[in-house]
Ligand SMILES: Nc1nc2c(ncn2[C@@H]2O[C@H](COP(=O)(O)O)[C@@H](O)[C@H]2O)c(=O)[nH]1
């Protein structure tokens with residue numbers, strides 16, 4: 051009773067303070083009395099929550115145990131740093147009134163849209179454009195500044211993880227947007243459903259930690275416990291979304307009546323929860339059953355269609371051109387490998403489709419596209435036939451490509467195997483005939499030397515150089531053969547069992563038993579996991595133990611302690627048990643040394659050019675370019691479009707030319723009459739002679755591909771990797787996120803004359819009319835090259851355009867996926883108001899050379915808790 055009344059009192063006090071604060075906001079600065087009052091209320095709340103003597107009141111919050119540094123390392127993922135957030139906020143505030151050119155708006159409606167060249171704030175602008183072009187602000191009375199705050203808050207709550215980051219959210223929203231235009235979705239399911247879908251796409255992976263549900267469940271994380279293992283991540287993403295929307299400042303649905311809001315809430319929950327891959331088969335099966343009698347007037351049918359639409363958008367990377375899709379796959383695998391490495395280290399079941407020792411790019415994609423992606427896309431394509439060319443066929447092409455790649459890889463493996471068998475045969479025969487005939491008896495294959503080298507090198511990587519010299523070729527062949535057969539079983543995606551279980555099957559297993567009355571395996575499950583005969587853990591265990599026993603038997607020099615680590619690591623049902631990180635460091639260093647020795651030994655022993663080792667055919671090499679090329683050329687906007695000139699979805703390059711004097715009427719955007727208002731609204735008010743086209747913006751980016759180390763040293767190297775990754779010695783730490791690379795200076799062309807950015811001043815004369823709903827211009831700033839790409843001029847937005855008092859996450863009530871204690875994400879109550887700030891212009895360099903400098907260091911607990919004061923864009 052007392053608690054209730056105190057609580058009510060406190061709440062009313064807080065509400066009064068907020069009301070006064072809001073009232074006062076216009077008159078800056080806030081009177082000291084209000085500040086004092088607020089401080090007092092906060093102090094009062096804090097006292098109630100932290101004073102143990104007052105715990106009987108029921109407000110006391112026991113602080114969770116601080117995380118150990120080990121836990122922090124395990125859970126380390128990248129929150130955005132304050133500086134990055136501030137910069138994006140400021141830059142978005144600068145450009146949020148800008149006009150997006152018709153050409154870009156058209157491109158934005160296609161699956162060929164390439165998000166890579168755009169800065170985060172520009173992606174926010176493009177998201178805003180999606181709402182504007184659907185006329186949602188007018189139709190649903192969404193205040194533009196609220197929309198901007200909402201978008202910025204969503205951006206803020208995505209983490210810097212390799213795949214599940216803000217750019218993924220953008221791509222999902224953009225694909226949904228493209229589909230929406232292609233099939234005229236609003237006319238089929240109504241504007242509100244499209245609004246719900248678009249907003250759900252933006253929110254669908256909020257605060258993703260980079261470790262999926264399977265990990266959450268197996269590791270019994272805070273989220274899994276909170277949501278009883280039922281879609282822990284999706285529940286969390288959705289919960290974060292509504293936490294953001296609770297704040298009026300960024301509640302784009304605040305003008306909705308309670309019934310409408312209820313519909314929005316139900317719709318968003320339904321859509322976001324549908325993205326759990328554990329529900330893939332359930333949703334697809336239901337949708338297929340509905341297809342023959344699909345009825346747009348039936349709410350249940352529309353609901354299911356919306357679930358399918360968000361799912362399609364979510365997994366649609368392979369429907370994009372290869373040069374866009376592949377870097378996404380690289381990032382996904384990077385995230386997968388990090389997770390499976392963690393699982394190995396923590397003694398958790400290793401998720402097979404994430405295991406760097408078990409999958410390859412082609413095997414992963416054959417399985418995912420063939421069993422998951424394409425069936426879903428085809429089902430949707432049956433209903434929305436316009437999507438056949440747009441996204442279904444490109445996915446079929448991607449599957450064909452990966453199948454071919456997979457086949458060639460398999461052939462190579464078989465070829466390799468047959469040569470080794472032949473060698474073994476010769477070895478055996480020659481040993482029987484003459485003990486001295488040795489090498490002369492080797493097959494006359496062009497790859498003799500290479501295989502000899504291989505054999506030696508493969509062994510050398512798990513032995514000391516001394517041992518190497520002791521080894522007979524015969525022993526090596528024997529060993530090599532053993533390794534080959536193991537590798538074949540491991541790698542052969544058709545070898546069956548859990549190795550090829552895809553994400554849906556594994557996820558279903560993780561979820562189904564909890565919510566279903568079935569006690570059998572999922573109907574569609576082909577493989578068992580993880581307790582199958584060849585469950586990945588057991589398999590790994592067998593391999594590694596034999597590895598160790600070989601080391602031991604052959605008087606390996608690895609320390610007993612190091613081996614004991616492996617035994618701990620590999621023992622069944624045993625959590626990783628070790629005493630101190632220094633032990634692991636030592637082990638890591640020992641392995642590193644062995645590995646280096648191995649490499650040296652290989653060079654020394656083989657005495658051959660490494661090229662000799664290459665037995666791949668040219669075709670394989672060509673195909674494998676996708677697989678192994680780390681150097682990805684991107685960011686040539688014009689070229690990226692020219693790359694596939696025959697692709698029907700590509701915008702013709704001429705369309706990319708940004709004519710400052712172009713009006714919407716001159717270059718009409720394909721639209722239904724419904725949207726013509728929007729198009730009209732965004733024309734330029736004044737004409738100019740300036741015809742600007744972006745000629746080239748090049749950037750070469752190094753991205754991390756899955757490990758391409760020789761298979762023969764995989765076991766030891768991967769274990770080394772696991773250790774180094776987890777303990778701050780990561781080899782990967784050198785890898786830069788594409789965003790971290792400096793963007794080379796843009797060359798702008800004015801007409802046919804090359805114009806350096808500094809010459810663009812003249813263009814500032816171009817005046818641009820802004821939409822009436824936009825805040826009034828109060829200043830002007832210099833332009834960056836993107837201004838011209840966008841066909842826009844930057845204006846300062848109205849005051850407080852992005853000010854929002856939403857905390858990122860209130861950990862007391864809603865833990866972030868970091869599962870950290872309440873110190874980890876201190877509610878950001880001090881918003882960076884633009885109110886009194888001088889209207890500084892954004893330096894051009896800052897605008898397009900974002901300078902996300904990489905700091906190669908591991909994040910320690912303190913940094914995580916401080917929400918990353920350093921720029922943590924290391925992946
Ligand atoms: N092997 C692949 N898996 C993919 C690919 N694209 C997506 N995915 C998986 O689907 C889920 C989607 O769920 P999300 O909401 O978490 O994004 C994602 O996690 C991936 O695991 C792909 O091209 N290949």
Ligand SMILES: [Zn+2]
Pocket residue numbers: 218222254255325364
């Ligand atoms: Zn997603």
